[in-house]
Amino acid sequence: xxxxxxxxxLSPTMTEGKLAKWHVKVGDEVKSGxxxxxxxxxxxxxxxxxxxxxxxAKILVEEGTEGVAVNTPxxxxxGEGEDASTAAASAAAPPSGGHDATPPPGGNAxxxxxxxxxxxxxxxxxxxxxxxxxxAPAPEPEWKGGTQHITVREALREAMAAEMxxxxxxxxxxxxxxxxxxxxxxxxxxxxxxGAKRVIDTPITEHxxxxxxxxxxFGGLKPIVEFMTFNFAMQAIDQIINSAxxxxxMSGGQMTxxxxxxxxxxxxxxxxxxxxxxxxxxxxxxPGLRVLAPWSAADAKGLLRAAIRDPNPVIFLENEILYGQSxxxxxxxxxxxxxxxxxxxxxxxxxxxxxxxxxxxxxxxAAEELAKIxxxxxxxxxxxxRPFDTETIVExxxxxxxxxxxxxxxxxxxxxxxxxxxxxxHAFDWLDAPVKRVAGLxxxxxxxxxxxxxxxxxxxxxxxxxxxxxxx
Amino acid sequence: MAKPATxxxxxxxxxxxxxxxxxxDNSVSPDELQAHYRDMLLIRRFEERAGQLYGMGxxxxxxxxxxxxxxxxxxxxxxxxxKDAVITSYRDHGHxxxxxxxxxxxxxxxxxxxxxxxxxxxxxxxxxxxxKSFYGGHGIVGAQVPIGTGLAFAHKYKGNQNVSLTYFGDxxxxxxxxxxxxxxxxxxxxxxxxxxxxxxxxxxxxxxxxSATTELYRHGEAFGIPGERVDGMDVLAVRxxxxxxxxxxxxxxxxxxxxxxxxxxxxxxxxDPAKYRTKEEVDKFRNERDPIEHIRKRLLDAKIVDEAAxxxxxxxxxxxxxxAAEFSQHSPEPDPSELWxxxxxxx
Numbered sequence: 001x002x003x004x005x006x007x008x009x010l011s012p013t014m015t016e017g018k019l020a021k022w023h024v025k026v027g028d029e030v031k032s033g034x035x036x037x038x039x040x041x042x043x044x045x046x047x048x049x050x051x052x053x054x055x056x057a058k059i060l061v062e063e064g065t066e067g068v069a070v071n072t073p074x075x076x077x078x079g080e081g082e083d084a085s086t087a088a089a090s091a092a093a094p095p096s097g098g099h100d101a102t103p104p105p106g107g108n109a110x111x112x113x114x115x116x117x118x119x120x121x122x123x124x125x126x127x128x129x130x131x132x133x134x135x136a137p138a139p140e141p142e143w144k145g146g147t148q149h150i151t152v153r154e155a156l157r158e159a160m161a162a163e164m165x166x167x168x169x170x171x172x173x174x175x176x177x178x179x180x181x182x183x184x185x186x187x188x189x190x191x192x193x194x195g196a197k198r199v200i201d202t203p204i205t206e207h208x209x210x211x212x213x214x215x216x217x218f219g220g221l222k223p224i225v226e227f228m229t230f231n232f233a234m235q236a237i238d239q240i241i242n243s244a245x246x247x248x249x250m251s252g253g254q255m256t257x258x259x260x261x262x263x264x265x266x267x268x269x270x271x272x273x274x275x276x277x278x279x280x281x282x283x284x285x286x287p288g289l290r291v292l293a294p295w296s297a298a299d300a301k302g303l304l305r306a307a308i309r310d311p312n313p314v315i316f317l318e319n320e321i322l323y324g325q326s327x328x329x330x331x332x333x334x335x336x337x338x339x340x341x342x343x344x345x346x347x348x349x350x351x352x353x354x355x356x357x358x359x360x361x362x363x364x365x366a367a368e369e370l371a372k373i374x375x376x377x378x379x380x381x382x383x384x385x386r387p388f389d390t391e392t393i394v395e396x397x398x399x400x401x402x403x404x405x406x407x408x409x410x411x412x413x414x415x416x417x418x419x420x421x422x423x424x425x426h427a428f429d430w431l432d433a434p435v436k437r438v439a440g441l442x443x444x445x446x447x448x449x450x451x452x453x454x455x456x457x458x459x460x461x462x463x464x465x466x467x468x469x470x471x472x
Numbered sequence: 473m474a475k476p477a478t479x480x481x482x483x484x485x486x487x488x489x490x491x492x493x494x495x496x497d498n499s500v501s502p503d504e505l506q507a508h509y510r511d512m513l514l515i516r517r518f519e520e521r522a523g524q525l526y527g528m529g530x531x532x533x534x535x536x537x538x539x540x541x542x543x544x545x546x547x548x549x550x551x552x553x554x555k556d557a558v559i560t561s562y563r564d565h566g567h568x569x570x571x572x573x574x575x576x577x578x579x580x581x582x583x584x585x586x587x588x589x590x591x592x593x594x595x596x597x598x599x600x601x602x603x604k605s606f607y608g609g610h611g612i613v614g615a616q617v618p619i620g621t622g623l624a625f626a627h628k629y630k631g632n633q634n635v636s637l638t639y640f641g642d643x644x645x646x647x648x649x650x651x652x653x654x655x656x657x658x659x660x661x662x663x664x665x666x667x668x669x670x671x672x673x674x675x676x677x678x679x680x681x682x683s684a685t686t687e688l689y690r691h692g693e694a695f696g697i698p699g700e701r702v703d704g705m706d707v708l709a710v711r712x713x714x715x716x717x718x719x720x721x722x723x724x725x726x727x728x729x730x731x732x733x734x735x736x737x738x739x740x741x742x743x744d745p746a747k748y749r750t751k752e753e754v755d756k757f758r759n760e761r762d763p764i765e766h767i768r769k770r771l772l773d774a775k776i777v778d779e780a781a782x783x784x785x786x787x788x789x790x791x792x793x794x795x796a797a798e799f800s801q802h803s804p805e806p807d808p809s810e811l812w813x814x815x816x817x818x819x
Contacts, residue, residue, distance in 0.1 A: 008527025011743035032520055033539070033737075033758075044745035051524040071528055171629070197629070203659070208618050208652025215622020215636075218607055219557065221629055239649075242612050243619060250598040251608070252591035253814035287815050311817035 002082060003052050004073040007061070010039065010046050017041045018066045019074060028056045030077060037063070037074070054079050130422070131287070131388065138338050143330035153323040155297035156186050156262075159304035160224060162333075164194055167222065170308055173200040173209060174226030174263075183228045184264065184323055210236030210261070214243045217259040217313075224308060227263035230279045230317065236261075237282075244313035245288030260307045262316035265293070266357065266408045267456055269321065273444035278409030280356065281418070283315040284385040290339055291386040293317040295360035297327035299383055302337030310339060317385075319358045342389035344396070348378035351466045352396040354419060355406040356382040359438075359457065363406050366462035375470055385415060393419070394427045401432040402469040406462055411439035433469040438462050499715075500708055502776040508550065508707045509767045510785050512542035515566040516764055517793045518575055519738075522565065522582055526742045530801060531582045534611075535596050538566035540737035543763035544669055545570040547710025548637060548730075551718045555632065557623040559607040559616045560639035562597035563669075563736075567639065571606040573599075575792055579800035587803030591810055614647030616640060617666070621653040624664035624721075635663040635721045643674025645688050651695075654727065658695035661726035665717045666692070668731045669704065675740040676748040689731035697727050704732030705761045735761070 010017070021038040024030055035047040036056075054077030061074040068074065150158070164170045171194075176183045178191040178201040191199040202209040206227065213223040227233045233240065240261060247255045267276035283291045290312050294300040300318070307314040329335070345360060346367050355363040360381045367377040378396050382389065397403050403423060405416035416437035423435050441455045519537045526535045538545075541563075549570040552558070560567045568578050573589065581588025581599050589599040597611040607623060610616040620638025627634040644650055645668055657664050668688045672679055679686050689699035698720070702713040710732060717728040735757040739746040746754075771777050 006528060008524070009529050010527075010745075012529075012532050032517065044743070044747075046739075046745050048527075049520065049523070051520045203652070203655060205652035205655065207649045208621075208656060211615060211618025211649055212622035212625055212653060212656060215559075215607075215619035215624075216626045216629070217622070218619065219623045219626025221626050238612060239615060239618065243610070243615055247598075247600075247608070248817060249814045250590055250594040251600040251814075252589065252593050254590070254600050254602055255607070256817050290816070 001079045002057060003054065003077050003079070004060075005036070005048075005050070005052075005075045005077060007068045007070050007072045007074050008039065008048055009070045010041060010044060014041055014070060016067050016069045019061050019063055019068050020045065022059060022063045023047075024056050026056050026059060030054055030056060050077070052077055054082075130418075130425075131386070140338055140341055140343075143332050143335055146331045147328040148331050149326050150297050150329055151324055151326050152294070152297045152300045152318070153184070153186055155301035155327075155329055156304055156318065156323075157188065157190070159301045159308070160187070161190060161193065163305055163308040164190070164198060167308075169220065170222045170224065171198040171200065171216075172224045172226060173202050173213060175202055175204055175228045177201060177226050182226075184320060186323070187226070206232050206235040207239060211239040211243065213259055213261075214239055214257060217244070217257045218247070218255055222258045222260075222308060224260045224262060227261065229268075229275060229320070230263050230265040231275050231277055233261065233263070233279070240283075240313070240315070241286055241289075245286050248312070249288060256311050257313045258311045260304070260314045260316055262304070262307075263318060264320040264323070265317035266319055267440075267445055267452075270447060270449065270452060272447040276445040278317075278407065278440070279315075280317060280385055280407065280409055281414045283317075284388070284415065284418070286386075288313065289386060290314045290384070291317065292339065292384050293356040294383060295322065295355075295357055295381050296329075297325075298329045298335075299337065299343075299381070301329055302335055303339070303383060305336045306339050309336075314339075317357060322358055322361075325361075337383070340384045340387040340389060342383055342392040343381045344378060344392070345381045346377065346379040348376040348400065350376045350400055351402040351404060351470055352378045352380060352393065352400045353404045353406060353462060353466060354380045354382060354393055356385065356415070357408070359406040359408055362457070362459040363462055365459040366466065369459065369463045370466050373467075373472065375466060375472060377466055382415075388418075388422070390422050390426060393422070394430075397423060397427045398430045401430055402466075403427075403431065403435045404438060404462060404465045404469060405435065406438045406457060408440050408457060410442050411437055412442060414439055433471070436465040436469050438465050499712065502774075504550070505708075505767060505771060505776065506785075508546050508711075509764065509771060509782075510789065511546045511549075511570060512707065512764045512767065513785065514575070514789050514792065515542045515546070515569050517789050518569060518579070518796065519565060521793050521797050522579065523738065523742065525579075525583065525797060525800070531596070532584065533595055534562065535582065535742045536563040536740065537736070537738045537742070538563055540757065540763075541669060541671060541704065541732075541734045542566060543707040543710055544667070544704045544732045544734050545639070547707040548665075548667060548714040550707075550711045551714045552637065553634065555605055555634045556718075557605050557607055557620070557627070557634065557636040558639075559620040559623060559636065560609070561613065561616055561641055561644065562609070562611050563641070564597065564599065564609045568599060568601070568604075568606055568609075571601065571604040573601050573604050573606060575796035576799040579796040580803045583800040583803075584805065585800060585803035586806045586810070587799060591814075592806040593810065593814065614640065614644040614650050617644065617647070617650045618653040620666075621657045621662060621664050621727075624657065624662040624727075625660070627663055628660070633722055635665060635718055637665050637667060637718075639667045639669060641674060642668060642670040642672065642679050642688060643677075643682070644668075645670075645691060646683060651691075654692050654695050654697060657727040658692070658697050661724060663721040663724070664727045665714070665721050666697075666727060666729045667714075668729065669734055670731050671734050671736040673736075673740065673748065675744070676746075678748070687731075689729055692727070692729045697729055699729035699731065701731045701733060704734030705757075705763045705766065707763055707767060
């Protein structure tokens, strides 16, 4: 059987080229891998190798020909035992077998229908959904029974211990988590209870141990990787995003990466710019991750247990200043929180204040101040940044018609920016004032006590913002 | 292709018990030698066809061919057990075939079709098979090395006797995370074999221009990791070195480095005209060192097979590759709904 050799593309963008030189002539035997000709474009010259074996029956494009379109037949090979002249005669017939030049499948993806997640007619779907559709989280049950008053630190420790007792495949690794008992004492006592096999001190090599954790998760374990702070996770961010977040998708759902990356995020106190940064919007940007940011001890315990059980990579943003603060936590041994559900910490009717992590406490303080001047603020604790509980916020804005967002991170492209955009899309008609953002100043965090205080958002800033949107 | 017909060395097969005629190497049987020939030839023909489909515009983006390097993966995989983990970089088609993955599924992933291993969502550099313990296919230079070390960590944690074969190139060999991973592997005695496929060029930069010391097998010395340089164009040399290294890792002695001296005949990727090396250099390897020709000659010289038998192998492989190419063009593109699936595992 004869086969046609087609003009190949040297790159995805090449459409035509020059057939510079033939290395074979009619009658030559050609073997797989043998160079048969040279092709030139404005960028490169490349040799073309034969894939099929046979005898050159006819050269269809002479050497020196310019502007030969990709996929044009350039020569005919006669198969074994075939008469070369017959093969040449049949050159006009469609190419055979694997040479079938089915048109490349380009361009279709752009036309693909975007899933209609909002029940609107297709014509209105021009703006794509901002996030992949997520299953609605199960409603948060009422936890009966007593509560214990514990610190965020103890809550995190209890969450890890409970999950490690329940599941042998859960282990903790990070810098100083074992013998030193944790740089911030979160893992105190865990080495004693679970042993060195499951509580592992790592060298100070974030990129390496984050990647090692991802491999362990691919291999069927459930690692908890502690970063001494999230500032150091920048060294590991390639493994977190390119390996952990994307592999489930890139494998067509075959691979899973059940891993928790946790540690303190945001400003601590007087440690200057390299050790004081909020990564909330960085990670919340990435499909394939879950991003949680607890405020209270109950958030910390309930969400960390959920994070460890979750089959996906989870970024768990803690806050060093909150570690020593105490809160009531349900004593129920099964206490766990749903991922993706914000919590209304204080109900109010005049303005909605949305915050996460340490800013929730500042928002609640602001609400007390606002109450004194007759403004009844509703404070929402986001708890989860991806998935994002847009519904709870929209419902609140429908009631208050005003929104203030609070975060410690920089304002540009921050969580508040996203929140503002979401309100434009989902609550535009309900807003009586533009959304106001309270955020860290757009500067690297300074060391000097006075400057640091000026750069970080305080409850007074929230009060001012709330008054502004309420015109009071 | 099934896993190479060879069995693990601690499981003597009947084929091995036969006394091998004139092979000059008592550890390999005629059947095994034929299997290696066939496995290498499959990779070669598969890659040639992939190059052709790329030229026809049926494969997009990046496409890194393994032509010339076939002896490395075939020789190493001759030593693996079922659940040993395998992980590599983006030059991964050969590894997938050697792990026993279906050529149809691999080729259909290259063409971005729903019948591909990743349903068309990963492409040439991102394919996986849990069933065959193949963990990718990684597009970031060096990223697979900590991950492969983590797979070894998981094996040790679970207390099984499996190892992780972590492949990377001479280009990756200077990445920081590689040394972070090697340190932990040695520190914790993890069962990992690092296989450095030194094909002499990281894209267009030769090893001499990229590495302060070019003895890559010694790059684990700072961590006390033993290393060995191997003729990566000789499948039997690879196999013998692999046996030793894997045994070292499996028996709890920690990591081992094998530097495979090999050569890629094609450019770094399809769009690389490879102007950084001479035609004479490429021709010298193709004509004098080709791993497949080498075994072909051995099979003929030792009279294990005749030309007709080799021709039959050739025909069989041609059919497998044709079927794969055919499948990869007729498998439908992924359904638009696939755009939104597999982002998260919904618990």
